[in-house]
Amino acid sequence: MDGERQWIEQLKRGDEAALAWLMERYGNDVVRTASLLLKDRHLAEDVSQETFLTAFRKADQYRGDGSLKGWLLRIAINLCRSRMRRASWQRLFLRERMDLVQDADDWPESSGSEEPGSANWLNKMTLREEIGRLPMLYREVIVLYYFHEMQITEIADVLQESEGTVKSKLHRARKKLKQQLEEGGWEYESSWGG
Amino acid sequence: MNQAGEDKKLQEQLREEMDPVKFSEEMQADVLRRAHAKSLSWWNREIRIPAPVAAAVLLLLIAIPLYGWQQAHSMQANMAADTLGKGAEQEERIIVSTAGVFYASQLEGEDR
Numbered sequence: 001m002d003g004e005r006q007w008i009e010q011l012k013r014g015d016e017a018a019l020a021w022l023m024e025r026y027g028n029d030v031v032r033t034a035s036l037l038l039k040d041r042h043l044a045e046d047v048s049q050e051t052f053l054t055a056f057r058k059a060d061q062y063r064g065d066g067s068l069k070g071w072l073l074r075i076a077i078n079l080c081r082s083r084m085r086r087a088s089w090q091r092l093f094l095r096e097r098m099d100l101v102q103d104a105d106d107w108p109e110s111s112g113s114e115e116p117g118s119a120n121w122l123n124k125m126t127l128r129e130e131i132g133r134l135p136m137l138y139r140e141v142i143v144l145y146y147f148h149e150m151q152i153t154e155i156a157d158v159l160q161e162s163e164g165t166v167k168s169k170l171h172r173a174r175k176k177l178k179q180q181l182e183e184g185g186w187e188y189e190s191s192w193g194g
Numbered sequence: 195m196n197q198a199g200e201d202k203k204l205q206e207q208l209r210e211e212m213d214p215v216k217f218s219e220e221m222q223a224d225v226l227r228r229a230h231a232k233s234l235s236w237w238n239r240e241i242r243i244p245a246p247v248a249a250a251v252l253l254l255l256i257a258i259p260l261y262g263w264q265q266a267h268s269m270q271a272n273m274a275a276d277t278l279g280k281g282a283e284q285e286e287r288i289i290v291s292t293a294g295v296f297y298a299s300q301l302e303g304e305d306r
Contacts, residue, residue, distance in 0.1 A: 027217025030217065
């Protein structure tokens with residue numbers, strides 16, 4: 001932890017070695033979070049790079065009252081929200097173009113050509129796709145809860161919301177995800193060998 | 195399966211699915227290059243202008259020439275009206291006397 005504090009101090013002084021350390025340590029967490037939220041790997045890579053640049057430029061705004069990972073995730077989530085808003089506007093004005101972009105599935109293993117209900121279809125159904133079908137509001141809490149294994153207080157800190165709000169959002173999100181998984185024919189024990 | 199067990203399975207499954215997604219060395223190098231470029235040149239800096247500010251500036255850019263044009267136009271109209279008014283006044287001043295009907299300017303000329 002003391003080592004981390006030293007790196008943070010260096011980051012605040014604009015040391016690029018500290019930026020390299022930050023990316024080495026939290027890069028995967030940030031890019032995976034953005035991938036889950038945006039459902040587009042290229043956009044997620046772009047957002048995650050932007051996250052580290054923002055963190056480097058605004059390192060002095062990190063007060064140290066929460067975890068460094070939480071602060072980075074907050075930046076990443078805000079950037080994802082901004083991209084989603086921009087995409088909504090673009091979709092409104094350039095409907096046809098956006099439809100084409102959405103049709104080009106970014107994840108190589110999800111072809112969507114399988115017969116629904118078949119063994120292959122079930123195997124190709126992925127949890128991240130089901131999370132991607134949730135509204136953004138629910139997707140954020142689900143990603144922080146399941147992927148980052150965060151507690152309610154930590155999620156509330158990252159999202160800058162009250163614990164009560166997070167608790168109710170998480171409750172509804174989990175219910176909806178479970179419903180989706182069950183409708184898709186997922187069985188916790190049989191599908192995942194549990 | 196209980197809630198905790200379900201959660202554990204979901205967490206494991208999600209971690210497994212996301213494992214191939216990585217923040218590559220190329221991406222790291224690109225971030226470092228961009229960070230370095232930004233710290234060197236201030237003129238190469240990206241700026242973000244919030245939408246309300248951009249809208250206000252745009253509105254001002256449109257409003258200022260419009261206001262100026264309106265002012266110039268009304269000033270011109272006033273000047274024209276003044277000139278016309280004076281001319282009309284002078285033309286309309288007709289003096290009727292027993293000797294006849296005269297323009298005021300004619301009589302003024304004789305007075306001097």
